[in-house]
Amino acid sequence: MAEPTMADAPGPESAEFDAVVVGAGPAGSAAALALARAGRSVVMVERGPFPGSKNVYGGVVYGRVLDAIIPNWWEDVPVERWVVRRSTMMMTESQSLSIDYRTGAWGTAPYNGMTTVRSRFDTWLAAKATEAGARLLTSTVATGLLRDGDGRVVGVRTDRDHAELRSRVVVACDGVNSFLAKEAGLLPQSEASHYTLGVKEVLSLPREVIDERFGVQGHEGVDIEILGCTRGIPGGGFLYTNTDTVSVGVVASLPHLAEARIRPEELIADLKEHPSIAPYLRGSSLREYAAHLIPEGGYDTMPPLATDGMMLAGDSAAMTLAAGMWLEGVNFAIASGYAAGQAVDRAVASGDCTASGLASYRADLERQFVLVDHKRLRKAPALVLSDRVQQRYPGLLCDLAEGMFTVVNPAPKPGGLRVTRNAAAKHGVKLRELAADTLRGLRIFG
Amino acid sequence: MNDPRFTHVGPLVVACLRITDLRPEVDPLTGAVARDAQGNGLSAADAAALELSLRIAGVWSGRVVALAVGPPAIDPVLRDVAALGVTVLRVSPETVDPDRGYAAELADDEQRLARTIVASLVPYGPPDLIVCGDRSTDRGTGALPAFLAHQLGAVQALGLVALTPDDTVTGGGRALIAERRLDAGWRERLGVPLPAVCSVEGAGVRLRRASLGGALTAAAAPVPVNGISPADRPEREEAIPAVRIGPTRVFEPRARVLPAPESTDPRVRLLALTGALVAHDPPTVIGPVGPSEAADELMAFLVRHGYLDPTDPEQAGTSGKGTGR
Amino acid sequence: MATVDFRVGARAHITVDSEVCRSCTTSACVTACPANLFAPTSDGGILFNYEECFECGTCYMVCNSEGAITWTYPDGGQGVVFHHG
Numbered sequence: 001m002a003e004p005t006m007a008d009a010p011g012p013e014s015a016e017f018d019a020v021v022v023g024a025g026p027a028g029s030a031a032a033l034a035l036a037r038a039g040r041s042v043v044m045v046e047r048g049p050f051p052g053s054k055n056v057y058g059g060v061v062y063g064r065v066l067d068a069i070i071p072n073w074w075e076d077v078p079v080e081r082w083v084v085r086r087s088t089m090m091m092t093e094s095q096s097l098s099i100d101y102r103t104g105a106w107g108t109a110p111y112n113g114m115t116t117v118r119s120r121f122d123t124w125l126a127a128k129a130t131e132a133g134a135r136l137l138t139s140t141v142a143t144g145l146l147r148d149g150d151g152r153v154v155g156v157r158t159d160r161d162h163a164e165l166r167s168r169v170v171v172a173c174d175g176v177n178s179f180l181a182k183e184a185g186l187l188p189q190s191e192a193s194h195y196t197l198g199v200k201e202v203l204s205l206p207r208e209v210i211d212e213r214f215g216v217q218g219h220e221g222v223d224i225e226i227l228g229c230t231r232g233i234p235g236g237g238f239l240y241t242n243t244d245t246v247s248v249g250v251v252a253s254l255p256h257l258a259e260a261r262i263r264p265e266e267l268i269a270d271l272k273e274h275p276s277i278a279p280y281l282r283g284s285s286l287r288e289y290a291a292h293l294i295p296e297g298g299y300d301t302m303p304p305l306a307t308d309g310m311m312l313a314g315d316s317a318a319m320t321l322a323a324g325m326w327l328e329g330v331n332f333a334i335a336s337g338y339a340a341g342q343a344v345d346r347a348v349a350s351g352d353c354t355a356s357g358l359a360s361y362r363a364d365l366e367r368q369f370v371l372v373d374h375k376r377l378r379k380a381p382a383l384v385l386s387d388r389v390q391q392r393y394p395g396l397l398c399d400l401a402e403g404m405f406t407v408v409n410p411a412p413k414p415g416g417l418r419v420t421r422n423a424a425a426k427h428g429v430k431l432r433e434l435a436a437d438t439l440r441g442l443r444i445f446g
Numbered sequence: 447m448n449d450p451r452f453t454h455v456g457p458l459v460v461a462c463l464r465i466t467d468l469r470p471e472v473d474p475l476t477g478a479v480a481r482d483a484q485g486n487g488l489s490a491a492d493a494a495a496l497e498l499s500l501r502i503a504g505v506w507s508g509r510v511v512a513l514a515v516g517p518p519a520i521d522p523v524l525r526d527v528a529a530l531g532v533t534v535l536r537v538s539p540e541t542v543d544p545d546r547g548y549a550a551e552l553a554d555d556e557q558r559l560a561r562t563i564v565a566s567l568v569p570y571g572p573p574d575l576i577v578c579g580d581r582s583t584d585r586g587t588g589a590l591p592a593f594l595a596h597q598l599g600a601v602q603a604l605g606l607v608a609l610t611p612d613d614t615v616t617g618g619g620r621a622l623i624a625e626r627r628l629d630a631g632w633r634e635r636l637g638v639p640l641p642a643v644c645s646v647e648g649a650g651v652r653l654r655r656a657s658l659g660g661a662l663t664a665a666a667a668p669v670p671v672n673g674i675s676p677a678d679r680p681e682r683e684e685a686i687p688a689v690r691i692g693p694t695r696v697f698e699p700r701a702r703v704l705p706a707p708e709s710t711d712p713r714v715r716l717l718a719l720t721g722a723l724v725a726h727d728p729p730t731v732i733g734p735v736g737p738s739e740a741a742d743e744l745m746a747f748l749v750r751h752g753y754l755d756p757t758d759p760e761q762a763g764t765s766g767k768g769t770g771r
Numbered sequence: 772m773a774t775v776d777f778r779v780g781a782r783a784h785i786t787v788d789s790e791v792c793r794s795c796t797t798s799a800c801v802t803a804c805p806a807n808l809f810a811p812t813s814d815g816g817i818l819f820n821y822e823e824c825f826e827c828g829t830c831y832m833v834c835n836s837e838g839a840i841t842w843t844y845p846d847g848g849q850g851v852v853f854h855h856g
Contacts, residue, residue: 043662049778049848050484050522054826056856118856119484135665139526139848140658159847163658177828179843192832199805202855245855258799258833265805285474288774288855291805291825293832469776469854484854485776652781655847 017041019344020156020167021134022142022180024051026330027314027337028173029125030069034341036132040348042341043135043165044126045142045158052122054175056292057330058198058249059240060113060223061121065331067110069338070128074111078120080242081221082106083113085214089226089276095398096276098224107220115221115240115247125334142174145183145310152354153184153309168353169344170310173337176293178316186303186312192254194297194318196235199264200249201272203284207244213280214241225327228394229271233260234385237271238327239280245287246280248272251294251322253385264291294329296322296385299378305365306343306358313340321373322381332370339364380444388437392427396434399423457508457574457620457640460567461499462594463492463527464582465520483519488527490648491579497653498609498646499577500530505611506620511570513563515539521669529656529664537566537672556586560593566672573598573641574620580605580645591645600641607647612637772806772823779822780849784842785830789816791839799833800840825851 019035021028024046035042048054060083066073085102106112130136146155146164155166172180176195181187205213214222226237235252250267257264271277295301295318302318305311313319314333321328343361347353365371383389403419414422424431467485472478488496496512503510512527514520515537528534567573576598578591588604595602603609608625615621622638627647638644656664707718717723732743748754785808792798793815800809800817806825810818817839824845831842844850 047844047847048850049487049852052856053484053852053854054850054856056853117854119854123484135662137658137661137665138522139655140661141844141847143843158658160655160658160661165658177844190832190834195832197803197805197827197829242855247855254803254829254832258797258803261799261802263802263805263807265807286774287471288853289772290775290853290856291827291829292856293827293829482854 016155017043017165017167018348019043019169019171019341020045020142020165021171021173021341022156023047023173023175023314023316024126024129024136024138025055025122025173025175025314025333026125027316027319027333027340028171029122029129030334030337031171031173031313031341031344032129032134032136033069033125033132034338035344036129036134038342038345039133040345042129042133043137043167044129045140045156045165046126046136046138047141049139050119050123051126051136051138052117052119055118055122056198056200056290057118058200058251058294058327059115059225059238059247060327061116062113062328062331063111065335069334074109074114076124077114078116078124079219080115080117081216082111082219083115083223083240084216084220085222086113087222087224089224090394090397091226091228091274091276092395092398094275095395095402096274097394097398097401098276113223115223115242117242121330142180145170145180151308153307156180168309168348169358171337171340171344172310172312172316173314173333173340174316176295176315178312180310181303181312181316184307184310186307187316191301192258194295194301195254196251196294196296196322197254197257197264197291198249198251198294199268199291200247200289201268201286202242202245202247202288202290203281204245204287205281205284209283210241210244210246216241226271226277228390229274230267230390231260231262231270232391233257233262233267234387234390235267236327237267239271239277246284248277248281251296253296254293265289294322295320296381298322298381299371299374302374305362306355308354311340311343311358311361313337319370319374321377322384326373326377332374335368335370336365339368339370377444379440383437383440383444388429388433392429393437396423396427396429399426457503457506458571459499459503459506459508459510460570460573460576461492461496461510461512461532462563462576462578462590463488463496463512463514464579464584464586465492465514465516465523466582466584468583470584486520486523488523488653489579489581489583491581491646492648493579493653494646494648494651495577495579496527496530496532497651499575500532500654502575502577502609502611502622508574509533509570511535511567511573513537513566515559515563524669525664525667526656526661528667528669529660530654531656531660533570534669535566535570535672536669537562556590557593557596560590560597563594564597575622575640576600576643577609578643578645580647588645591643595643598641598643600643601639602643603636603638604645605647606644607633607650609638609644609646775823775825776852776854777823778849778852780846782846783821784826784845784850785819785821785824786841787817787819788839788841791836792817795836795839797835799835800830803829803833805829821845823851 018040019042021032021044024044028044032042032044084107087098087100089096089098141159142156143159144157145153148154153170155164157164172178174180182189211217221241224239229237230250230252233252233256237250239248272281295315297318305317313336319332319336340361343358346360347357400423465486467481468487469485471480499510510532512532513535524534576594581588591604603624606624606626610623612621612623620640624636624638625633628634707715709715749756798811801811806823808820812818831840834840
């Protein structure tokens, strides 16, 4: 053996797997878990050195989806803090108005949501898949699709000596930039308007300081979602607690960000200096800075979920819910990945791995929250990212609160209607528009 | 025995690796170091050691064993190494010293660590070459290669930038040619006979990537842990005393007492203390000159200032010999 | 950026065709890239780094000139490694 590698050996690369899952994030690991449990041969191809190493998220993993997949998952999940306080904050440069909800019920099993660190959470979930019999191939990029004479996807090419991995089905869980979905023609090459950029700073603070400032103890945590902190660029901000760090970040619509010629880190700097946020972060030191794209187009921009020999799950299928009140993604990734794995199992059993053989995937998701939520909230991204909601309503609501709560005596208190009219006029909002948007919001969210 | 570990074909090249968190987090307040298993990896020096091992074994048609001391958390990294078609071995730190966990791997007792490593390699046959990285990222002393060489009775060549088989050796023998940095961009070239222990800098080579087949096979394979029994575990050997580091303190040179200036005039005292008006020879820059001219200049300086007597025959004799030193 | 773990590969995973950039009026990549990897040059081209890339994809998404920025994933195991994502 002159070169001590196995490149020439007839290794498993010539063998055919039932499925190749590209990406070992939440969607990929869930898909591999479902397949391994069904006794199918499956390999996960992960481009990072470990699962989660390329992944960033914005706050909370909602665990209800795990109940059916991993019983008592909360006993060994790598949690940072269980979210018991959830706050939605609207802000202007100097004001803020919060809706703050807190319940002890979220702090005990079966829990509602948790903050975690993706490098640990994704590794944990991938380990569930490998324990069930899936194989994990790290530090390997799936560079392209293999197709047979009829154009069906029959595997992927990897960047290890351009070697091929053949499979009956490819489950592309390769994230927001999914080059495989683009190659298959399922996603457009580049459509900036469907994406937002999230940037995040992880800041170190002693655990006791976090407990004190956020009013929590033990494993309790806080998640704050913020509107109106992005200089009018459609988007939002977030602040949430980990064990001994806090994560603060902003999300901004890509085309608007580019047009505004504002650097993303300036938006974070603004948010960190805001009088409502700065006291939480005082004395902290930067632990990590990260950036990631988010598919926020919603239901109407979702690509087809399957083609012959291939299907999409998680971010590559644009399955994140960015609808103001709800900001979710990891749970949709897990649910869609698991459903994809089950659909592949059924397709392999029936011998039909074409698009029609894989169609049970979409049907399944339409029965589940995954597509039901997305469909119901299909118009939410447009409303939440609209000019009025982004630029005028936060200021309007803050001024309303200011008008109501500022004590102006000896002048008599102004009536509610007058305060509203004044605030609306100041922010260029017609009451008719306000009523229309309220109605629109009720239709979408109600 | 069919176990491939025990059928020794061709020379055995061992890559001795130190797998650790490459980016540990240090608490700025307490100095506590937090290591995360997910940061585990090969340092540039270890990657170079592994790559050179593979290249040399390739030329010699030999085998490579990659060995690392550490807890099970380093297994994923060893699996990546195994994907290169290398036999891997993890030596559990408890083997080195069951009473002390992590510290025992470190500078603490590298002599004992070296003996454990050599004992762990016994099933693979006598190593012809051990290649280490020249430094570890977590406070190793860099003395392990020397201890390994001592244990094996092998020659050592440390801190190398290049290591290649010597193809001028004929008649079935094997040797290596090593290069080491000198000042001013010079390199020294060393002939290294076998068996040898070499440490290499993390420069000049990039570790190859494993093939897909190798990576798939390794992903599913367990990493063997050294199987030496407690009875074979090397005990502390009193005959070769290990270097012990005693309590250290800051170096405080004793103050030199100078006589006080005698004058009562403060200005004169100040001048005497500072030596402001005393004539000094300005520093002289000579050169660049060759070694012998430099030596002659030095000798002339010493003569000029009365340190050497050129008429003294004994002292005059040293002036001629001193040029090369 | 010093706090982020970048494992720099030998191959640049970003390429920029400065010929195309010369006709670009927006240079959106220069401000939008969260890692600040793109810098305009005096002759209208774009100078870029790939070493400290977050691999988010912003640059090619906001780029308005067809084919100016080619962006792929870095080789397996290389590139950014988030420890606190």
